[in-house]
Structure formats: structure tokens, C-alpha cells
Amino acid sequence: MAQEKKIEEILPEKTLKTRVPQTEVAREIKPAPPRFRNEIGKYIVHRSNECIRCGKCAEVCPYGVHVYKSGYKYFASPKNHLCIGTACEKTDHYCVALCPTGALKVADNPMTEGLGDYRWTADMIIATWKMARTGDVPPEEYGLQYQCGDSGGGFDQLRFKFPDKPPIELDEDQINTSIELNRRNDGRPKIKIDVPWYGGGMSFGSVSNVTQLSKASAAVAWNTFTCTGEGGYMERMRPFDDHVITQVATGLFGVREETIQRVPIIEFKYAQGAKPGLGGHLLGDKNTVSVARMREAVLGISLFSPFPFHSVYSIEDHMKHIDWIKHINKRALIATKVSTPTDVDMVAVGSYAAGTHIVHIDGGYGGTGAAPNIAKKNIAMPVEYAIDKVHGFLVAEGVRDEITLIASGGIRTAHDIAKAIALGADGVVVGTSELVALGCVRCTRCESGRGCPRGIATTDAVLAKKMYIEWGTQRLINLYNAWHKELIGILRKFGMSSIGQLRGRTDLLMHLDYSNDVEAKR
Amino acid sequence: MPEKYHIKTKPIPPRRPRVGKYGVVDWREDCARCHNCVKKACVYDRYRNENDYIRNLTDVDALYFDCMGCFSCVQDCTKGLLCLSINPVYEGMGNSYWTPDIIKTTWLQAETAKIPVSGAGYGGPFTGTGFDAMWTDMSEIVRPTRDGIHGREYISTSVDIGRKPSFLVFEEEKPTGVFPPLLSLPMPLIIDMIPSQYSLPDLGPVIRETAARTNLIAIVNPNDWNFQDSDQQQYLQHVAFYLDSDTSEPPKEVLRKTRLVEIADDSKVLDRIKKLKSIHPDTVVSIRIELNAHGPRRAIELGGLEEIEVIHIVADLNGNEIGTKKPRFVKDMIREIHTALIEKGIRDDITLIAGGGIALPEHMAKTIICGADLVTIDLPLLIALECHLCDKCEPGMSCPAKLENIDPDYGAGRMTNLIAAWHDQLIEVMGAMGMREARRLRGDVGRAMFFEDLEEETFGRLFGTRKKD
Numbered sequence: 008m009a010q011e012k013k014i015e016e017i018l019p020e021k022t023l024k025t026r027v028p029q030t031e032v033a034r035e036i037k038p039a040p041p042r043f044r045n046e047i048g049k050y051i052v053h054r055s056n057e058c059i060r061c062g063k064c065a066e067v068c069p070y071g072v073h074v075y076k077s078g079y080k081y082f083a084s085p086k087n088h089l090c091i092g093t094a095c096e097k098t099d100h101y102c103v104a105l106c107p108t109g110a111l112k113v114a115d116n117p118m119t120e121g122l123g124d125y126r127w128t129a130d131m132i133i134a135t136w137k138m139a140r141t142g143d144v145p146p147e148e149y150g151l152q153y154q155c156g157d158s159g160g161g162f163d164q165l166r167f168k169f170p171d172k173p174p175i176e177l178d179e180d181q182i183n184t185s186i187e188l189n190r191r192n193d194g195r196p197k198i199k200i201d202v203p204w205y206g207g208g209m210s211f212g213s214v215s216n217v218t219q220l221s222k223a224s225a226a227v228a229w230n231t232f233t234c235t236g237e238g239g240y241m242e243r244m245r246p247f248d249d250h251v252i253t254q255v256a257t258g259l260f261g262v263r264e265e266t267i268q269r270v271p272i273i274e275f276k277y278a279q280g281a282k283p284g285l286g287g288h289l290l291g292d293k294n295t296v297s298v299a300r301m302r303e304a305v306l307g308i309s310l311f312s313p314f315p316f317h318s319v320y321s322i323e324d325h326m327k328h329i330d331w332i333k334h335i336n337k338r339a340l341i342a343t344k345v346s347t348p349t350d351v352d353m354v355a356v357g358s359y360a361a362g363t364h365i366v367h368i369d370g371g372y373g374g375t376g377a378a379p380n381i382a383k384k385n386i387a388m389p390v391e392y393a394i395d396k397v398h399g400f401l402v403a404e405g406v407r408d409e410i411t412l413i414a415s416g417g418i419r420t421a422h423d424i425a426k427a428i429a430l431g432a433d434g435v436v437v438g439t440s441e442l443v444a445l446g447c448v449r450c451t452r453c454e455s456g457r458g459c460p461r462g463i464a465t466t467d468a469v470l471a472k473k474m475y476i477e478w479g480t481q482r483l484i485n486l487y488n489a490w491h492k493e494l495i496g497i498l499r500k501f502g503m504s505s506i507g508q509l510r511g512r513t514d515l516l517m518h519l520d521y522s523n524d525v526e527a528k529r
Numbered sequence: 530m531p532e533k534y535h536i537k538t539k540p541i542p543p544r545r546p547r548v549g550k551y552g553v554v555d556w557r558e559d560c561a562r563c564h565n566c567v568k569k570a571c572v573y574d575r576y577r578n579e580n581d582y583i584r585n586l587t588d589v590d591a592l593y594f595d596c597m598g599c600f601s602c603v604q605d606c607t608k609g610l611l612c613l614s615i616n617p618v619y620e621g622m623g624n625s626y627w628t629p630d631i632i633k634t635t636w637l638q639a640e641t642a643k644i645p646v647s648g649a650g651y652g653g654p655f656t657g658t659g660f661d662a663m664w665t666d667m668s669e670i671v672r673p674t675r676d677g678i679h680g681r682e683y684i685s686t687s688v689d690i691g692r693k694p695s696f697l698v699f700e701e702e703k704p705t706g707v708f709p710p711l712l713s714l715p716m717p718l719i720i721d722m723i724p725s726q727y728s729l730p731d732l733g734p735v736i737r738e739t740a741a742r743t744n745l746i747a748i749v750n751p752n753d754w755n756f757q758d759s760d761q762q763q764y765l766q767h768v769a770f771y772l773d774s775d776t777s778e779p780p781k782e783v784l785r786k787t788r789l790v791e792i793a794d795d796s797k798v799l800d801r802i803k804k805l806k807s808i809h810p811d812t813v814v815s816i817r818i819e820l821n822a823h824g825p826r827r828a829i830e831l832g833g834l835e836e837i838e839v840i841h842i843v844a845d846l847n848g849n850e851i852g853t854k855k856p857r858f859v860k861d862m863i864r865e866i867h868t869a870l871i872e873k874g875i876r877d878d879i880t881l882i883a884g885g886g887i888a889l890p891e892h893m894a895k896t897i898i899c900g901a902d903l904v905t906i907d908l909p910l911l912i913a914l915e916c917h918l919c920d921k922c923e924p925g926m927s928c929p930a931k932l933e934n935i936d937p938d939y940g941a942g943r944m945t946n947l948i949a950a951w952h953d954q955l956i957e958v959m960g961a962m963g964m965r966e967a968r969r970l971r972g973d974v975g976r977a978m979f980f981e982d983l984e985e986e987t988f989g990r991l992f993g994t995r996k997k998d
Contacts, residue, residue, distance in 0.1 A: 043604035084609045121551055121598055121613045124652030160655025277669055281650050284667035284961025288646065314960075315669070348667045349978055371664065374650040380634065381644065381954045383651040385891045386961050387667050388978050392987045417650065439650055450599045453648025460572040460599040464648060470572070513991045521992035 014249075017196065017338040022268040030246040032228040032480065036142035036488050039481040041088070042446060042474065047122060048088035049133055049151060050113055052102075057110035058082065064102040064111060073102065087116065088133070091148045125158045126372065127439070127449050131419060135486065139444035142485035144493050154422040161372075161391040162423045164519045167497065175502035182495045183505040186434045188272070188411050189340050189364050196338055198271055200434075201230040202491055203506050204424060207415060207438030208254050208276065208344075210238025212289050212298040212310075213376030213453070214442075214464045215471035221479025222441060223247035228480070229487045234436075237276060237287060237312060239301035240266040252342065255332065257286055258312030260302040264335055272365070273332050274342040275325075277315060280373030280416035283346035283387040287312035288377040290455045295466045326361035333362070340364040346386075347371060347393035347416070352400035359401070359410045367436060368393050370416025374439040376464055377454035390416040391430065398431025398511055421493035431511045444486040445479050533683060534715035536743050536949035538642035541942040545915050545930060546582065546591045550619045550633070551598035554612040567602040567611070576602075591929070594619065623918045626847035631888050632912050635947065639913035642946035644953050659848055659858045660892045662980040668963030684956050686716040686967045688903050690789060690880045691813040692838040709838065710811045712788045716952050717903035717967050718893065720747035721884050722771060723911055724846060728922045730933050735940035736910070740767035742945045748791055748905070751779050762786065771817065772801070784809050791815040791841060794827065802836050815839035815882060821851040825862050829869040832879045841882040842866065842901075846908060848886020859886050860899045867900025867972050876972070890954035900972040913947040914940055 015023065052072055060082065065073040072090045074083040092113055095101045103111045119129035134153030137145045145151050155163045188198045206222045213236060220243060226233040227250050234252040235244065239261020244251055248269045255262050256276035267273055278284060289298070291309040299306040319325050329341050342365035343358040345351065355366045370390025375383070394414045401407040414427045415436035427435050443449070445463050452458075458465030462473030494506065503509055517523045568576035579593045594616045603611045622629045634645050656662055691711035697704045720740055723732060733753045740747035741764055751770045755761055756779060769789035770779055774797075778784060785808070792801050794816050802814045818828050820842050831837045842862070850856035863883050870876040883896050884905030896904045912918065915930040922928070959967065962976045970976065989995060 043601075045604045045606065045609040047600065047604065118600075118603065118613050121615050122600070125654050126650070126652050158653070158655040163655065278667065284669075284963075285957060290646065345669055346667055348669055349975075350669070354669045372651045372655075376648050377646050378648075379644045379646050379954065379957055381889075381891050381957060382961065383647075384653060384661075385895075386665050386958060388664055388983060389655065392983045395987050395991070447649075448598070448600050449649050449652060450597055451647040451649040451652070452597050452599060454646055457572055459648075460597070460601045516991070518988050518992040520996055521988060522994040522996065523992050525991060525993045527993065 014338075019268060019337065022265075025265070026248070026269075027245045029249050030224070030227055032224045032484075034228045034484065034488075036485055037481055038142075039140055039478060039485055041136065041140060042478060045084065046086070046088035046136065047116065047118060047133065048086075048090055049116055049119060049130065049149065050090045050092035051087050051116040051118075052085035052090050053112040053114070054082060054085060055110045055112070057108040058106075059108055059110075061107060063105055063107065067100040067105055068102055069100060088136070091146075092150065094148050094150055122448060124449060126156045126163075126417065127419060127443070128152070128157050131156060132443055132448065135420075135440060135443045136446070138489035139482040139486045142488040144489050144496075154420055156419065160520075161389050162417065162419075162426050165391075165426050165516050166519065167422075167425070167429070167500075168515055168517050169500045170502075173500055173502040175504075177499055177502060177504055179495050179499070181504055182498050184491060184494055184498075186411070186506060190409050190411055191364055192409075193362075195340055195364070196271065198340060199230075200232065202487060203428060203434035203494070204418075204437050204490075205231045205252070205413075205434070206233035206441060207374070207436045208234035208236035208252070208274065209376070209438060209464075210236030210254075210260070210289070211241055211301055212236075212238040212293055212466060215462065215466060215474070216241055216243060217471055217474050217476050217479060218442070218445060218463050219244065220247075220476045221445065221474075221483055223250060224476065224480035225441075225483030225487060226250040228484045229491075231487075232272060234274060237261075238289070238298065239303075240269070241301065245269065254344075255328075256312055257314055257316050258302075258310065260304070260310070260312070267332060267339070268336050270336075271338060272340045272342055273336065274344055274365075274367065275316075275328060275332075275363075276344045277319075278344070278346035278369070278387075279375065279378075280346055280369035280371050280387065280390070281375035282378035282382040283348070283371065284314055285379065285382050285386075286314035288379075288454070290377055292455050293376075293458050293466050295468075298466050322357040322361050325358065329362045342367050342413070344369055347388045347390060349388070351388075351393050352396050355397045355410075355412070356400060356404055356406070359406050363410070365411045365413055366397070367413040367415065368397055369436075370414070373416030374442075375453075390414050390418075390427070394427055394430040394432050395513070402511075421490040421497070424490065425494060425497045425509065426516065428506060428509045429512050429516050431513075433507075433510060441483055441486070444482045445474065534686060534744070534952070536642075536945060536952060538946045538949045539942065540641055541639070541939060541946060543636065543640060543915055544939070546593055547595050547636075548591075548616065548619050548622065548633075548917070549594040549596055550616060550629070551596040552592075552594045552614055552616045553596050553602065554614055556610045556612070558610075559608055560610060561607050563607050567605045567607075570605070571602060572599070573597050590927070592618070621919075624847075624920075626886065627888060627908065627912075627918050632918060634889070635909055635912040636915060638950035639915075639943040639947040642949045644950060644957065656980045659886065660860060660889075660895050663860070663895055663898075664978045664980075665891070665894060665898065665958050665962055666976045666978060667961040684959050684965055686952060686955055686959075687713055688717040688967050689713050690815075690839055690882075690903070692878055692880075695877060710788075710813050712813055714746065714903065715744050716948075716955065717897055717901075718745055718948065718951070719769070719882060719884075719903060719905045720745060720910060721843075721905035721907040722748055722750060723907050726920070726922065727911060727916075728924075729911075730935065732911075732914075732935070732940065734937050735914075735935060735944065737761070737764040737768055738937060738941035739910070739944040739948070740764070742941060743948045745948070746789055751776060754779070756780055756783055769815070778805065778808065781808050784812070787812060789813050789815060789839075791817050794818045794831070798831070799834070799836050813838055815841045815880075817841045817843060819851055820844040820859065820862050820885065822853050824851070825865050825869075828866045828881075829873075832866070832870050832875060833873055837879065839880040839882060840866075841884065841905065843883075843905070844885030846885065859883060860895060863896060863899045863901050864974075871972075890951040891958065893951060894955055894958045894970070895977065897967065897970045898973060898977045902968075902971050909947060910944045913943040915943075 122129040237256030344367040371387040414432040453464035457467040765786035773793040844859040848859040883901035
């Protein structure tokens with residue numbers, strides 16, 4: 008972490024004494040194969056009984072769809088997710104055509120109809136899995152339309168206007184994607200993260216400790232942050248302290264002076280995009296023994312964080328809270344997470360005035376472990392509008408360069424990240440996409456019972472064992488790498504040497520539903 | 530502090546097998562008979578439940594579809610024999626407005642009386658038409674505390690129906706003059722008549738029992754009412770008779786026990802109001818106006834008359850203008866009427882009730898924001914009884930919800946549960962908006978954001994003119 012002072016000079020003596028050695032995680036890209044036997048692909052390969060096991064298909068397929076292990080009588084099930092489908096027809100290695108007995112068929116996978124939704128299409132989920140597996144952008148031949156969803160508005164209708172040729176030719180290593188989180192020049196550390204995103208707050212309770220620790224490890228590898236959410240601070244997170252944001256939310260679950268002193272960033276969570284104005288929800292089934300202990304709550308009861316902070320009814324009250332945290336932790340940066348009401352611009356400026364370093368706006372279509380359905384769709388505006396609104400207001404007030412604007416709530420891909428930055432954000436917070444990388448199918452069943460059947464957003468001891476930290480870490484490191492590559496690709500096309508140059512460049516965007524001749528309109 | 534409005538509820542399971550969105554197709558052939566079969570590992574135990582269902586099946590008229598769509602078994606099966614698919618019965622329910630998702634969430638609320646909660650973010654379209662083209666606002670800092678949790682104050686959903694004097698005259702510190710009748714309902718909702726195309730068995734007893742349990746009012750047809758039945762008299766406080774032009778008034782002694790009467794709009798409405806008031810001066814009379822091409826103009830015109838106290842505007846079942854080629858949506862027509870009445874300076878003299886297309890609790894909140902004082906609902910209550918809205922209510926056709934055999938306690942319980950869940954959700958959105966009273970929410974468009982406005986302010990400014998849809 009790029010800091011002006013050594014950590015020993017900043018940390019209070021008391022904290023230094025309790026500090027544990029910090030983990031190092033290599034930013035190494037390695038294959039992280041899916042943890043389920045039958046990974047879902049866009050296409051499905053069917054092998055009939057006509058197969059004579061000649062091995063021709065396995066021999067010609069460069070993608071490794073057909074596996075014929077020596078010593079086995081039959082082929083293993085085809086690896087559907089590796090198949091490029093009918094795009095292969097034009098090549099000289101199309102197994103269906105080359106099979107001497109015509110035993111193979113390739114078709115669109117009908118199961119993709121049941122996978123995903125308007126915002127997270129099946130293609131986007133499959134592509135995210137692929138990125139998490141390989142660490143690279145899915146090759147074009149797979150035909151995955153993953154850069155945009157199918158929601159028909161916002162990011163999904165925005166496109167970049169790439170020039171035919173970059174104005175300046177840049178190498179990959181000449182392009183800088185890091186962003187600064189403290190722009191206030193207030194003597195607090197100038198924290199820089201290597202990528203313009205960090206991990207969203209997911210509490211222990213809403214997700215398993217394996218998920219939390221995987222996120223934290225990946226944050227270390229990419230020199231960015233993860234956030235504890237408001238469910239307390241696991242002891243096992245301590246080796247990751249330097250890359251952890253801890254949340255002070257309205258329920259104050261697990262918030263202690265000691266946990267506040269451990270971390271470089273403290274986030275005040277006023278509201279969450281998926282349930283603006285409604286506080287937090289952890290339904291009783293997920294409040295297991297370990298969760299209850301961490302939150303100092305009674306086992307099995309539903310935990311609702313109230314809304315709002317009952318000690319905050321003005322910006323001055325907010326400032327009082329910030330001063331309290333700043334006093335307890337002299338090196339901490341303060342992030343303020345708010346939702347996107349009509350007056351989100353005023354809230355952002357007010358928060359700046361109160362002394363926050365990072366304003367984090369969480370749009371109405373953000374993720375959640377549990378939220379009333381009525382809130383998810385209906386309350387507060389999508390973040391696409393809010394970014395432009397807040398950025399514009401901060402510029403007009405002359406304080407834009409003294410605050411870091413972070414957006415979240417529906418950021419799914421590297422293209423969304425770039426679009427959010429072009430609309431005016433400095434960086435973004437991601438959450439759902441990390442979970443998708445870990446194998447989430449967005450079945451929306453995170454909230455009750457034993458929690459996530461896929462073992463990601465669960466506190467059930469058996470289900471949580473479906474995943475290992477090493478695997479989860481690698482999947483996230485890989486996903487981040489693919490996004491990083493994609494971002495660099497975008498910047499390169501524009502001839503930009505840093506992500507900061509993209510900020511607020513709405514002139515580089517176009518909207519599919521508009522005439523895109525704003526000059527003429529004026 | 531007045532007494533809190535509370536609806537007593539209890540879970541009422543469905544009578545019919547649930548129609549879920551997903552099903553798993555099991556090819557069986559080539560099964561390896563693993564000892565650790567993925568079916569045993571289903572987190573929701575759906576395979577075992579399905580087996581039990583089939584084992585106890587006496588009448589093959591509905592399949593079992595209760596898969597949650599997590600893909601775990603599909604992805605873990607040793608031989609890859611399981612496939613997930615969308616249930617065609619689910620997809621076939623309702624129509625483009627009353628979508629399968631609306632029907633499913635209504636069933637859930639009628640069963641549990643709880644606010645539907647789920648994980649993951651919103652997965653639907655960015656925006657839509659009608660009510661989907663607006664968002665309610667939220668207040669980041671200042672708002673009332675949430676009812677029942679840290680309650681220093683609570684959120685009132687009460688509304689008044691009837692004419693309110695715009696000023697009071699005091700004599701010797703006491704208000705003088707004649708006060709028009711005014712009735713209060715604990716939430717801004719009235720139960721409307723179930724549309725005639727759903728030719729059902731008589732749901733009258735179920736509906737009036739629901740109105741009584743929820744302390745609301747149901748609009749009923751006097752032709753369906755047995756005036757001799759003394760048991761029915763106890764419900765008169767909770768019903769409003771609808772009198773169309775040809776229907777004569779109910780007996781005087783019956784009418785005098787009701788609080789609200791609704792009459793059809795025709796050329797003689799003023800005479801009819803006079804007649805009804807002469808029978809029962811304390812009744813409030815509502816005029817039902819169909820929202821056809823002339824509907825909004827007629828509502829505005831009637832609103833200006835001194836004799837008119839309540840106007841009930843009704844769009845078609847999907848919230849559209851009736852009988853026009855390019856229908857406007859009910860929310861836009863409400864805004865037009867509401868704004869016109871404000872411009873005339875008479876908005877507070879009139880109670881505006883709106884119905885048609887109110888399918889979800891957020892529609893109730895949004896309708897009120899657009900300018901209605903309260904809403905009427907019909908089809909959601911029918912769906913609460915597990916109706917599929919298959920639109921085939923014809924003699925001889927088999928009803929998938931078996932509506933011909935409704936136990937009144939089941940029916941009223943399910944409808945009551947649904948209304949209780951809607952009430953709780955109204956409180957949720959009002960709480961988020963920082964609104965403490967449903968009365969104050971009326972017409973407060975500042976507490977909402979409209980798609981067209983946000984688009985123009987943001988993308989219109991950045992990208993020029995929006996192409997026509």
C-alpha cells in the first residue's frame with residue numbers, strides 16, 4: 008500500500024501491540040476450475056450410443072471438450088462450458104462433422120433460459136465464471152454477450168465511442184489503473200489502490216467466512232480493499248487488516264474501538280442500495296451460533312439494523328460521528344456509504360463538508376443478502392443517474408478533486424466499471440460479481456433457511472464447506488485480472504495512460520436510445 | 530397517540546400444489562445409482578417432497594414444481610442427467626400485465642402475510658411502463674422511526690373519505706356550522722367488485738368477512754346481497770353498495786347502517802345523491818367514473834360541483850384507459866385529474882379513489898403519490914385464492930385453483946393476509962420516504978422520481994433527444 012509514513016509511525020501504540028503479521032498473497036494467475044462437476048455452458052454437447060470411442064473428437068478439439076481418459080471404457084461427460092458451439096462449424100476441427108459415426112451433436116444449452124435474469128444474463132454469468140476460471144477475457148469465439156445485460160436501460164444502453172485508431176499508442180505497462188482514495192491533503196495516509204474497485208461490504212452472517220476470507224485474500228493480491236459489512240470483525244481477518252474496510256452501520260453489530268483501530272478505512276453505512284431507508288436484515292435462520300457470538304446477539308432471532316442512525320439527524324451530527332472515528336483511529340480514512348435519493352448530490356456535498364474522504368453512492372439496483380422485494384425495485388434511483396448528478400454537483404461546488412467518489416449498485420463487468428468512471432465516478436465497489444465468480448447463479452435464495460445452496464452466502468457449517476479459501480481466492484484474483492486487462496484494453500483504445508483520465512468523459516459515451524447529437528440539441 | 534392499526538393474521542397454506550418457476554427434468558436413463566445421489570443433498574429437500582406428493586396423489590391434475598432453481602443438483606450429478614427448465618405452467622399464468630411473478634408473490638403474501646424478502650439484487654428490467662416507470666424516493670437522514678422497532682412515533686396509514694370543510698368558523702371557542710359526513714379508513718384501500726368476466730362462485734361472504742377483519746370497506750353489488758339475512762347485517766359497516774343507473778336503492782334501514790355508497794356516473798347523479806342523502810344524511814356518496822377517453826374530463830367537471838364529495842375513477846384491469854387505441858396509463862390520468870383539481874383550488878374538497886391495474890403494494894403507494902387519496906383492488910384478492918388468472922372461467926372448464934370449493938375461512942384468511950402484507954409494505958416505503966402519514970403522501974410527487982424526468986435530466990442532457998419507443 009502506498010503510504011507516506013510507515014505504519015509503525017501512524018498506528019497507536021496500543022494497536023501496534025495487538026497487531027498480527029500481515030498476509031501476503033501473490034498476484035498470480037492460475038487456472039481455477041469450476042467446483043461443480045457439470046459446469047453450465049452456453050452450448051451443450053450430446054454424445055449418442057453411436058460413439059465407437061475412436062478418440063477423433065478428443066484429438067481435434069483444441070478446447071478440451073471431449074475427455075477420454077486412458078484406462079476408462081467410456082468418454083467422460085463432455086465439458087460443455089469449453090465448447091464454442093456452432094461457431095466451430097467453420098473451422099477444421101468441428102467434432103460434429105469429423106465424427107465418423109455422426110454420434111455428436113452441439114446445440115444451444117436450453118438450461119440457460121433458467122439461468123440469470125435481465126440484469127445478469129446467462130451469458131454474463133457464464134462469462135464471469137470463465138474469467139474466474141482462466142483469469143482472462145473470454146475469447147470472442149465463445150460468442151458470449153457479456154459486456155452488457157439485457158435490462159434495456161442505464162449501463163446496458165451505454166456504449167463507448169472508440170476511435171478508429173488510438174490517438175497515442177501505449178503499451179499495457181504504460182497504463183495505470185490505480186486510484187487515490189484520500190484527496191483531502193489532511194495529513195492522513197494517501198492510500199492508493201491498484202485497481203479502481205474494491206469489494207463491497209458483506210457481513211459474516213450474510214456470507215460465509217470462506218467467502219469473506221477469499222475476498223480479503225484477493226484484495227491483498229490486487230492491493231485493494233474488502234469490507235467487513237456490519238456483522239463484526241472476524242479474528243481470522245486480522246492478517247488482512249491493511250486491506251480491510253470495517254463498517255460502522257446503524258446496528259453497530261460487532262463495532263468495537265479495537266476493530267476501528269485495526270483498519271485503514273472505516274465506512275459509515277447510512278443506507279444500502281438494495282433496501283434504501285430500510286436498514287439491514289439478517290433473517291433468524293442465518294443467525295447461527297458463531298454469527299450470534301460475533302454480533303453479540305441472541306441466537307436464531309432475526310437481526311434488523313434500524314434506519315437511520317438515531318444519533319444522526321443532520322450533517323453536523325454526521326460530522327460528530329466522523330470526528331469520533333478520526334479521533335479513535337488517527338490514520339483512518341472515512342468512507343460514507345449512502346443510497347441514491349433525489350437529493351443525493353446534496354448528501355454527497357454535505358458528507359464532504361463533514362470531513363469524509365470517500366463518498367460511496369449505492370444505487371437502487373444493488374445486491375443484498377436479504378431485502379424486501381418491494382425495496383429492490385422501487386426505492387431510490389439507479390446509480391447511473393446518481394453518478395452524473397453527484398459528480399456534476401461536486402464539480403460545481405469546486406470540491407470534486409478533494410473527494411473520492413465511489414459508485415456501486417449494479418456494477419457487473421469491467422465495462423460497467425469503465426462506464427461508471429466515464430459518468431464521473433473515481434472508482435466502484437463490486438459485490439455480486441465476486442459472488443458470481445465463486446459460483447453464484449443468482450437464485451435469490453441467500454436470505455433464509457440454511458442460506459445459499461451453493462455454499463457462498465451461508466453460515467451453515469456443512470454448506471460453507473462446499474468452497475475452500477484457496478480456490479475462492481484464486482477465482483477472485485483471476486476475475487480481477489480479466490477485468491484489469493479489459494480496462495487496460497479500453498484505456499488503450501482511447502490512448503489514455505491512466506484511469507483518472509477517463510473520469511467524467513461522458514463525451515466518450517453514447518446511448519442507444521438517444522440521438523447522440525447533444526450539440527445539435529443545444 | 531391513537532390506537533395502532535393491526536391486522537390479525539395466521540399462515541394459511543395453499544390448497545393446491547405450488548406452481549413454481551422451475552422444474553428439474555430427470556432423464557434417469559444411464560443413472561449410475563450413486564450412493565451419494567445429488568437428490569438426497571437438495572438443500573430444500575424437494576426430491577423427497579416430490580416423492581411424497583406423488584405417493585399420496587389421488588387425483589392427477591397438477592404436477593409438482595417447487596424447485597428453487599439453484600442448479601446444485603444439475604451441476605453435481607455424476608452423470609449429468611438432470612436438466613433445469615422453466616415450468617411452462619408458470620409461464621402460462623396471467624398475462625403481460627399480471628405476470629407470473631406478480632401472481633407468485635401475491636400467493637406468497639396471501640399464505641404468509643409477510644413481506645416477501647429475497648437475496649441478490651434486483652434482476653428485472655431497468656424500467657418499464659406504467660408504475661414501473663417511477664421510483665419512490667428515500668430520505669437519507671431525516672425520517673420517522675420505523676413502526677414497532679424503535680417507535681417514538683409511528684406511521685399512520687389512515688385516510689379520510691368525504692368532503693372536508695376548507696375552513697372552520699368558531700363561536701365561543703367552538704366550531705359551528707354543518708359538518709359534512711366523513712369516514713376514516715385505517716389504510717388507503719377499498720375492496721372493489723371482482724370483474725364480471727371472472728364468473729365465479731359467490732365470493733360475497735369471503736369478501737365481506739375480509740372487509741370486516743381488516744376494518745376496511747368492500748364495494749358490493751346489492752343484487753348479491755340477501756337483505757333478509759340477519760347474519761349479513763353485521764357487515765353493513767364494512768360494505769358500500771354500488772348502485773348503477775338501473776339498480777334501485779337498498780331498503781332504508783339497511784342503507785342507514787352503511788357508511789359509503791357508490792353510484793354510477795350518469796346524467797342524474799346529482800338527483801341520486803340528493804335522494805340518497807335524504808334517506809341517510811350521514812352517508813358519503815362516491816361517483817364511479819370509468820376512465821375512458823372522457824373519464825378524466827368528466828372527473829374534473831364533477832369535482833367542481835358542490836354536491837360531489839368522492840370520485841372513484843376506474844381504469845381497465847391492466848390500468849389502461851378504456852376503449853382507446855393508444856390508452857394512457859392510470860397513473861398519468863390520476864396526475865391529470867389531481868393537477869386540474871389543484872388548479873381549480875378544490876383538490877381538498879374532493880376525495881379521489883383510483884382503481885384498475887393496482888397489482889402490487891408499491892402500486893398503491895405510487896397511485897397515492899400521483900394524486901389519489903386511496904385505491905381500490907380486485908384481482909389481487911382473487912389471486913390470493915390461488916387463481917391463475919387463466920381467464921377461462923366458463924362452465925365446464927376445469928378451474929386450476931378449484932375456486933368452486935372455497936372455504937370461507939380459508940378465503941377470508943388469505944385475503945386478510947394479503948392486505949396485511951400490503952399494509953406492512955406501504956409502511957416500508959413510507960418509512961423509507963420519511964413520510965409519517967398516508968394523507969400527506971397524496972400527490973407528493975416530490976417523494977418520487979419519474980423515469981422520463983431522470984432520463985431527460987441525465988441522458989437527455991448528455992446524449993440529445995430520446996428516440997421514440
